[in-house]
Amino acid sequence: EIVLTQSPGTLSLSPGERATLSCRASQSVSSTYLAWYQQKPGQAPRLLLYGASSRATGIPDRISGSGSGTDFTLIISRLEPEDFAVYYCQQYGSSPLWTFGQGTKVEIK
Amino acid sequence: QLQLQESGPGLVKPSETLSLTCTVSGGSISSSSYYWGWIRQPPGKGLEWIGSIYYSGSTYYNPSLKSRVTISVDTSKNQFSLKLSSVTAADTAVYYCAIPNIAANYAMDVWGQGTTVTVYS
Numbered sequence: 001e002i003v004l005t006q007s008p009g010t011l012s013l014s015p016g017e018r019a020t021l022s023c024r025a026s027q028s029v030s031s032t033y034l035a036w037y038q039q040k041p042g043q044a045p046r047l048l049l050y051g052a053s054s055r056a057t058g059i060p061d062r063i064s065g066s067g068s069g070t071d072f073t074l075i076i077s078r079l080e081p082e083d084f085a086v087y088y089c090q091q092y093g094s095s096p097l098w099t100f101g102q103g104t105k106v107e108i109k
Numbered sequence: 110q111l112q113l114q115e116s117g118p119g120l121v122k123p124s125e126t127l128s129l130t131c132t133v134s135g136g137s138i139s140s141s142s143y144y145w146g147w148i149r150q151p152p153g154k155g156l157e158w159i160g161s162i163y164y165s166g167s168t169y170y171n172p173s174l175k176s177r178v179t180i181s182v183d184t185s186k187n188q189f190s191l192k193l194s195s196v197t198a199a200d201t202a203v204y205y206c207a208i209p210n211i212a213a214n215y216a217m218d219v220w221g222q223g224t225t226v227t228v229y230s
Binding site for chain 2: 057
């Protein structure tokens with residue numbers, strides 16, 4: 001079974017700073033099927049990126065993604081107050097068919 | 110625009126069956142463009158995919174839950190449902206229904222608000 005490991009567990013940054021989140025897969029993942037979500041307390045997750053780098057509807061261009069094979073990255077170029085949340089990567093295709101990472105919390109420093 | 114709403118009992122006793130329904134609005138559950146899925150999140154923890162169903166009736170389950178899970182579609186009501194049998198305290202979670210969108214490379218671009226299910230004795 002595939003495992004997605006996200007790092008760091010918690011990222012403490014100030015508004016305006018750059019956030020770099022990592023997602024590493026235990027086996028190769030097609031970048032076509034790698035997605036990122038944002039979740040705020042008490043809310044459902046929200047799709048940010050699919051296909052590793054394609055932004056979902058309404059997602060600002062300060063949020064970007066890249067990667068291939070087993071290493072993927074989500075970058076928030078300049079943190080806005082609304083960006084402080086938990087972020088999950090997710091893959092489709094390997095068993096379990098949809099798999100999430102354990103999450104990275106971006107908190108205000 | 111598609112919208113989802115979960116419904117079902119908030120409390121379930123150990124060893125019983127958890128049953129939830131997701132009502133789809135703004136589109137047809139018979140569309141070939143989407144899968145329909147269930148995801149859960151235990152308190153303070155991450156997301157776990159439970160299973161998904163395609164309009165054709167094909168089902169896909171997380172191997173860790175497969176022996177206890179049934180997902181089905183009711184096209185007459187535009188709903189899909191989750192049944193999880195023999196529940197324990199470990200099944201206490203917020204349960205979400207979501208739509209893996211084929212056009213978004215199977216990413217889940219629509220989510221319900223979630224419903225909390227507590228397994229209690």
